[in-house]
Amino acid sequence: MTLKIENITKKYSDKFVLKQVSCELYEGIYGLLGPNGAGKSTLMRILVDVLQSTSGRITYNGADISTLGESYRDVLGYLPQSFGGYSNFTAEKFLHYVAALKGLEGKEAIVKVDELLDLVGLQDVKKKKLRGFSGGMIQRVGIAQALINDPKVLILDEPTAGLDPSERIRFRGILSELSQDKIIILSTHIVSDIEYVANEVLLLKAGELIEKKSPTELLSELEGNVWSMIVEEKAYLKTKHRLKLVNTHHLQGKVEVRVISNDKPGDNAIAVLPRMEDIYVYYFGEND
Template sequence: MELTIHALSHSYGDKKALTGFTHTFAPGITALLGPNGAGKSTLIHLICDLLPRQTGTIAFDGTDILSMGPAFRQVLGFMPQSQGMYDDMTAWEFLLYMAQLKGLRPRAAREQLRELLQVVNLWDAAHRRVGGFSGGMRQRVMLAQALLGAPKVLLLDEPTAGLDPEERVRLREYIRQLGRDKIVLITTHITGDVESIASEILLLHHGVLLADAPVEEFIRGCGAANLEDAYIRRLHPHA
């Protein structure tokens, strides 16, 4: 199972957001790091087909995702950074609605909802309206919807944002398990959340891929003690 991206570029008018991005993702956890405006969200949105592709290719197991159409959406799970949901729905109602959009049959959807609401520690709040949820609770609802349908490719945009330390640890360990048989791509600015679980690091800056290496190799190559230190040294080598 592979997600292969080749020579992917994207511009907003005269501003280049992504330049010649090439990488092959295999099962495991890849951390996509970079400052604001580095091109992380653009890359994620192109993989999700939320932006029109300008140049380059994206293929899943050798087939371009554009030619796959709905078949690719069946293998893709996406947790956006924005928490767009219907505030008058309960968590159960929202997730059931998302399951229907993903084409899950009612019985299978209910079974998955029971499991996922427990995984994200929201079972006791399943029948409360999401409009009254905290930011962290809404974040966990969005993670649950990304996992509906058991996707093979999982894109998590700042998954631990808004979570308290205990929730972050719990979620981090669950993501570690997901990486055993899924392609998991995480964007985050909290390097500590991925240092222990990611198998490789991709570092974007001004739309260019600056680094592509296993975590330990990246840290060692920067002469750093940890991922946060390595990240800063690689972005600001003369600081």
């Protein structure tokens, strides 16, 4: 199974949102990482064929998705960035509604809906209307509806938004189990989610695909460039604008900083092992 992105460009007037994005995807989980405005949601909407690209094409197993039409949508599952459902529906009724739209009926739909309610941990509240759900519960309904037709291509735009840490851990486990026979594209700002589940990471910056590598490869390339050091508060205030900071921890009169730098940034700086948040700052931080 192959999903191929070929020179996808999206332009509004004279502004490019995506520029010549190309890559091939196979079974597994792909983390799509980039700052706001990088073009992630635009790319996902083109992948699910709800938005037309200005140029380029997407093929699924060699066939252009624009010509596949309904047969492509039959293998798709999609969770958009802003998912709300119908507030007057119960979780169970909403999933049955989506099942009907996807062509599932009768006992098949009953079994599938029940299975998905169990999977996302909503079995106990399936008769409750969505308007009474928390943001995290609504998001779990969104994840369930994306899986209703057992899709081969699963596109998830910020799926962990609103989920608490335990829900995110549960969701990562679900994705890992599903990834054996699916192409899963996951966009998120929570970089730890990508670190734990992604087979490869797609780094999108200003509409361009700048890297496509495994988390291990990205982290290994950053070894020796991530530092931790403690500096005086006054020295920190003078130099912080020149540092590519990952995080800071203020102590009594001093500051512990984590810094991205090709060279040792201070006499007491200690090289530390990179994490995915370091990758994010390295590629998308302000002090480029």
